Amino acid sequence: MQRRNFIRNSSLALAGLAFLSNKTLAQLLADPTWKIKMLTDTIGVFTEKGGTIVFMIGKEGLTVVDAQFPEQSQHLIDELKKRSQLPFELLINTHHHGDHTAGNISFKGLVKNVLAHENSKANQERVAKEKKNEDQQLYPNQTYADTWCQLFGKEEICMHYFGAAHTNGDSFVHFKKANIVHTGDLVFNRRHPFVDRSAGANIKSWIKVLDKAATTFNNKTIFVCGHAADGYDIVVTKDDIAAFSNYLSKTLIFVDAQIKAGKTKEEILKATEIPGAPEWKGDGIERPLTAAFEELSNG
Numbered sequence: 432m433q434r435r436n437f438i439r440n441s442s443l444a445l446a447g448l449a450f451l452s453n454k455t456l457a458q459l460l461a462d463p464t465w466k467i468k469m470l471t472d473t474i475g476v477f478t479e480k481g482g483t484i485v486f487m488i489g490k491e492g493l494t495v496v497d498a499q500f501p502e503q504s505q506h507l508i509d510e511l512k513k514r515s516q517l518p519f520e521l522l523i524n525t526h527h528h529g530d531h532t533a534g535n536i537s538f539k540g541l542v543k544n545v546l547a548h549e550n551s552k553a554n555q556e557r558v559a560k561e562k563k564n565e566d567q568q569l570y571p572n573q574t575y576a577d578t579w580c581q582l583f584g585k586e587e588i589c590m591h592y593f594g595a596a597h598t599n600g601d602s603f604v605h606f607k608k609a610n611i612v613h614t615g616d617l618v619f620n621r622r623h624p625f626v627d628r629s630a631g632a633n634i635k636s637w638i639k640v641l642d643k644a645a646t647t648f649n650n651k652t653i654f655v656c657g658h659a660a661d662g663y664d665i666v667v668t669k670d671d672i673a674a675f676s677n678y679l680s681k682t683l684i685f686v687d688a689q690i691k692a693g694k695t696k697e698e699i700l701k702a703t704e705i706p707g708a709p710e711w712k713g714d715g716i717e718r719p720l721t722a723a724f725e726e727l728s729n730g
């Protein structure tokens with residue numbers, strides 16, 4: 432509140448308010464840029480820049496799922512060290528994209544193990560070689576293929592791989608006792624997704640992956656997704672996942688009909704909304720449209 436009064440009274444604000452977005456003002460005033468929301472006594476969500484992070488302050492150690500960028504993961508590490516003296520047991524990556532793994536490097540020498548799906552590790556290594564930034568990576572030292580589970584005190588963490596989707600290496604990370612799932616970028620809440628065909632993404636398979644999630648988890652499961660549109664929560668329900676699956680289906684149906692009607696890729700990319708999924712709006716519609724066009728044209 433003091434800060435609010437400061438804004439209200441300061442000449443800076445009076446002079447500049449009309450020209451500055453809230454975000455710029457917040458940055459000017461050096462507000463903490465990150466947020467933590469606890470979902471249970473021990474499991475929380477960290478958001479700042481990049482894919483959502485989930486962490487668990489266990490009785491024996493700390494577990495972190497995804498790492499955003501180096502600056503952000505350092506913010507998280509500093510905050511978790513204030514809340515617990517216990518060691519960092521495990522860092523999990525839901526998939527290889529930089530907004531989830533670039534921050535791994537902050538855990539170098541700090542965390543015992545780094546774990547991801549085997550394709551996520553391979554993708555991370557391939558992209559880092561291409562970008563010549565291998566020195567800025569901390570790669571997983573553990574991988575799995577289908578399912579991986581381990582007990583951490585009273586909590587059991589399971590990772591599930593159901594096939595190609597947003598990439599070919601995305602995991603659902605299930606905190607079984609708390610019944611919380613980090614979906615990584617397998618779910619975008621009301622926001623057009625990145626579909627990374629260069630890393631084996633496939634929309635048809637993605638829909639099947641979400642079907643498997645619907646039968647693996649239950650109505651009480653709390654889902655934390657990688658990204659949400661402005662004004663939408665990153666904590667979602669089974670219904671939101673069904674809505675995202677419907678959006679992916681409707682994208683394929685729309686693009687297929689356009690191709691059959693003889694439309695070119697450029698004409699298809701002019702669409703501003705996916706018919707049957709109007710809640711997905713804003714920037715980035717060209718990404719799923721392009722991916723659907725390429726997938727339906729080339730398989």
Ligand SMILES: [Zn+2]
Binds near residue numbers: 657
């Ligand atoms: Zn992401």
Ligand SMILES: [Zn+2]
Binds near residue numbers: 526528597616
């Ligand atoms: Zn991603």
